[in-house]
Amino acid sequence: MTGADAAATHPTTATDTTHPTTASGGSSPMYTLTAVTKTYAQKKRTVTALDGVDLEIPAGQMVAIQGPTGGGKSTLLQMLGALDRPTSGTVRLGDADLSTAGDRALAAVRAREIGFVFQGFNLIPTLTAAENVETAFADASTPRAERRSRATEALAAVGLAERADHLPGELSGGQQQRVAIARALVGQPTVLLADEPTGSLDEATRDEIMDLLESVWRDRGLTLVIVTHDSAVARRAQRRLRIAGGTVTELQPAA
Numbered sequence: 001m002t003g004a005d006a007a008a009t010h011p012t013t014a015t016d017t018t019h020p021t022t023a024s025g026g027s028s029p030m031y032t033l034t035a036v037t038k039t040y041a042q043k044k045r046t047v048t049a050l051d052g053v054d055l056e057i058p059a060g061q062m063v064a065i066q067g068p069t070g071g072g073k074s075t076l077l078q079m080l081g082a083l084d085r086p087t088s089g090t091v092r093l094g095d096a097d098l099s100t101a102g103d104r105a106l107a108a109v110r111a112r113e114i115g116f117v118f119q120g121f122n123l124i125p126t127l128t129a130a131e132n133v134e135t136a137f138a139d140a141s142t143p144r145a146e147r148r149s150r151a152t153e154a155l156a157a158v159g160l161a162e163r164a165d166h167l168p169g170e171l172s173g174g175q176q177q178r179v180a181i182a183r184a185l186v187g188q189p190t191v192l193l194a195d196e197p198t199g200s201l202d203e204a205t206r207d208e209i210m211d212l213l214e215s216v217w218r219d220r221g222l223t224l225v226i227v228t229h230d231s232a233v234a235r236r237a238q239r240r241l242r243i244a245g246g247t248v249t250e251l252q253p254a255a
């Protein structure tokens with residue numbers, strides 16, 4: 001609930017140096033968002049999903065984003081994931097300006113930098129676990145044998161080596177979420193973005209999935225952004241943000 005819990009889940013090992021705090025000043029920002037606005041034109045009115053968001057996320061940070069339904073969480077995650085562009089303002093990922101990049105450049109950024117765990121598992125029911133992971137290789141430039149071996153590796157990394165040939169319907173919810181995480185990791189991204197990754201899981205499975213996300217975050221030095229309604233999930237992050245009405249506030253700045 002409070003300091004003790006939060007402190008217990010914050011890394012205190014040597015890996016801390018790869019997860020710099022704001023005070024260090026030496027960390028390069030992974031993301032820099034400046035005055036980001038996103039509006040959607042509806043029939044009769046305009047919906048403002050993001051309303052002037054200024055946000056910096058250092059490389060290697062683990063961030064939770066909370067907030068009410070319709071507050072703009074998924075919209076913000078789509079900006080971070082190079083899935084969409086803002087209506088105005090700038091979104092920078094490292095040196096890349098995602099707000100002015102063309103479709104092909106955004107696709108290249110997604111392939112190189114981003115792993116995305118979608119709300120719901122979003123697996124294709126007629127494909128096996130391994131085949132679902134392989135769908136991450138959108139183009140055919142990776143040879144088939146390599147796609148398969150990397151998918152097998154990614155499934156092993158999430159503890160599902162034995163389930164590669166199972167269909168999603170033959171897997172538990174937690175196992176399906178592991179497949180979705182393997183799919184997000186198979187391209188070796190630098191950023192992992194997860195939209196309600198534990199929303200449909202029971203508490204024990206939720207904790208298992210959070211353990212997995214936290215260990216890949218730490219082991220791979222990822223920048224990890226998790227959207228969640230669940231305070232127990234958010235408490236595990238280094239930093240907690242809230243977004244409501246398209247505006248971001250800092251709930252718990254990074255220690």
Ligand SMILES: Nc1ncnc2c1ncn2[C@@H]1O[C@H](COP(=O)(O)OP(=O)(O)OP(=O)(O)O)[C@@H](O)[C@H]1O
Binds near residue numbers: 040047071073076
């Ligand atoms: N494609 C779209 N077209 C029109 N309006 C949209 C679109 N996507 C989102 N919106 C609107 O933008 C606002 C923010 O939506 P968003 O999906 O980011 O909310 P959220 O915080 O993820 O909510 P939830 O917790 O329910 O998933 C909402 O008012 C939503 O109706």
Ligand SMILES: [Mg+2]
Binds near residue numbers: 073074075
């Ligand atoms: Mg959402």
